[in-house]
Amino acid sequence: MIRHLMLSVVLLGSVAPVRAADPVENDYYKLTALPTPEGTVLEIGAIKPLPNGQVAVSTRRGEIWLVDNVYAENPAEVKWTRFAHGLHEVLGLAWRDGWLYATQRGDVSRLKDSNGDGQADLFEIVNDEWDINGDYHEYAFGSKFDRDGNIWVTLCLTGSFTSENKYRGWALRITPDGKCIPTCSGLRSPGGMGMNAVGDMFYTDNQGPWNGTCSLKFLRPGSFQGNPSGNKWYDLPEAKAAMGEKPKEPDSGSRFMTEAAKIPEYEPPVILFPYKKMGQSASGIACDTTGGKFGVFQNQMFVGDQTNSTVMRCFLEKVDGHYQGACIPFREGFGSGTLPLEFSPEGAMFVGGTNRGWGSRGSKPFAFERLNWTGKTPFEIHEMRAKPDGFELTFTEPVDPAAAGDVSSYKMITYAYIYQASYGSPEVDFTDPKITAAKVAADGLSVRLTIDGMQAGHIHELTLGGVKSAGGLPLLHKEAYYTLNRIPKE
Structure with a gap:
């Protein structure tokens, strides 16, 4: 017994002091999963906070919901009301003068609740000047209103490879009076759109033909974004009037900046997201204009990745008049594949998730989550x-x-x-x-x-x-x- 006690003392004395655990993301940015409507396959496509404190949420299934109590500490207080249904894969929401604008697969429409019962009863098409043929990949992403009152629409190539229908692979501006302005060519497979703090418009494009990896790109009006598959639409009179002549075809097997030196219209990627290291399917974009309510990253941009179920942070600067910059990991652990991101005036980031058709690290088929700054500043x-x-x-x-x-x-x-x-x-x-x-x-x-x-x-x-x-x-x-x-x- 004495020998046993002596051995125990020796062993206890050799134990190293316990080191406090290093900080983790949740210490600084708390992720809260918000309950979704029972029996509904949500698959969120867009998010828009409204002036009355509600948040509008659209789905890939063609519904729009209004969410109350989204800022409550107790998620059980969240309440969902279906505002509209029967739409077609709504991937953009904007609000102006009592109308909710929805970018769906075939058009930009606007909806209003005219009798105050909480459901839309007025539906008006704002613009539908692009074509679709039913291909699963003909996504249409819509922006919030820009500084001139336009909604921007980015159109995926048919099957993400070809341009079989009008304006596939283009970005369009839809003016306040419903006019369509062809604005950029050369898109492949957009995953989201958003503006920076000064109002310039960006989108994410995904790895594929003419895209070595996923990227953040600047939609400079009149620019060619790099994939020539949709350049046939320069032959349309309205496109030629807005954009000028078709740009020179890039040389396959070259490098981005080599071709940028030869093709004046070409706007190379602002940020290339190293494949797998920073994700595999770049998605939604949001800029922190909350004035410090989300922490110390004011005016920086945040970009989702659907496959990795993450949000990245992007710092941009201009060199020789062109944007470029750095991407840095920010937050992982979202419940489904990250698609739309949106800041609220209260300083919360809302994140919508879906994994149908793509798969994601987040295992849930859909999710609606809120990210809040805890008040602690991370060392970054x-x-x-x-x-x-x-x-x-x-x-x-x-x-x-x-x-x-x-x-x-x-x-x-x-x-x-x-x-x-x-x-x-x-x-x-x-x-x-x-x-x-x-x-x-x-x-x-x-x-x-x-x-x-x-x-x-x-x-x-x-x-x-x-x-x-x-x-x-x-x-x-x-x-x-x-x-x-x-x-x-x-």
């Missing part, structure tokens, strides 16, 4: 700006100067994707730039990395494994991926 990369000889990183909290000033705390590789007519692309053209200096600012909130071997046209994948906060915390997310289309001159 805040911004990643390109410089002529490197990058400037800012952080949400001061860094430990010794760790952040050590070049061994960082690792960088670069690579590109092939711009080609065949489906997707592997990562190619790898390089290993050398980080020669890491200068920490006096306030500890930024680090200037000097890099030997910057590569225009490449993704610069940066891992910050050794960087810690002044309080000793690791970064919540250690990776950032900057699409360096252009190296700034100053």
Whole structure:
């Protein structure tokens, strides 16, 4: 017995002190699953907070629901009322002057409850100047109203490969008086739309022909977005009047920026999402214009990924008049495949989920979830700006100067994707730039990395494994991926 007790003392004395667990995403951004109407297959396609505090939710099944008490602490208080049904895969909602605008597969319509019973009884077609043929992939995504009062519509190619029907593979603007303006060509398979803080319109496109990986793209009016399959519609008089002549055909097997130098109309991807590392099906877009109610990422953009059931964060800047920037992981663990994202004026992000036809890491067939900032600020990369000889990183909290000033705390590789007519692309053209200096600012909130071997046209994948906060915390997310289309001159 004495020997046994002595052994126990020795063993207990050798136990290492327990280390507090590192912070996790839920410490900063709490995810709440909201109950959905019993017996309804929701499969959310779009979300729009309304002025009266309700939230409108549309579905791939052609319904629109109004949701009350969506901000309640107790999810059981959420109440659903069906506003409309019999529509066709509503993938866009907007609100103006008492009308709810719905972008469905064949048109933009507007709906109103004229007698106050909670259900739509007026239905008007605003515009239906594009064609459909019943192909499962002929999605039509609609935006909120832009600064000129237009709704933008992005049209997927038929089967996501061809342009068999009018304006497949194009973006259109629908004006307040219902006129259609052909606006951009070269789209393949949109997954969502949204504006940045200054009102420029973006969409997500997905891996496939002429798209080596999923991406965020800027819908510059008059631009060609890269897939020539729909360029036959330049022959329409109204398209030629709005867009000009058909752009030159890109060379398959080239690189994005090589072709951008040869085709003035071509607007290359703003951010390339490295395949599988940042997802496989880029989806909805939302910009944080809540004025700090969602934390420290004001005016940054958030992008969903349907396959990975995640939300990514995007920092954009302009170089030589063109957008480019970095994507950083933000939040995982959504219940179904992330499709629409939408911020409310109260500072919540609503996320709609669906996995029919695509599959997703989130196992539920559909979901409606709310993401709220807890008031705690995570230690994160805040911004990643390109410089002529490197990058400037800012952080949400001061860094430990010794760790952040050590070049061994960082690792960088670069690579590109092939711009080609065949489906997707592997990562190619790898390089290993050398980080020669890491200068920490006096306030500890930024680090200037000097890099030997910057590569225009490449993704610069940066891992910050050794960087810690002044309080000793690791970064919540250690990776950032900057699409360096252009190296700034100053």
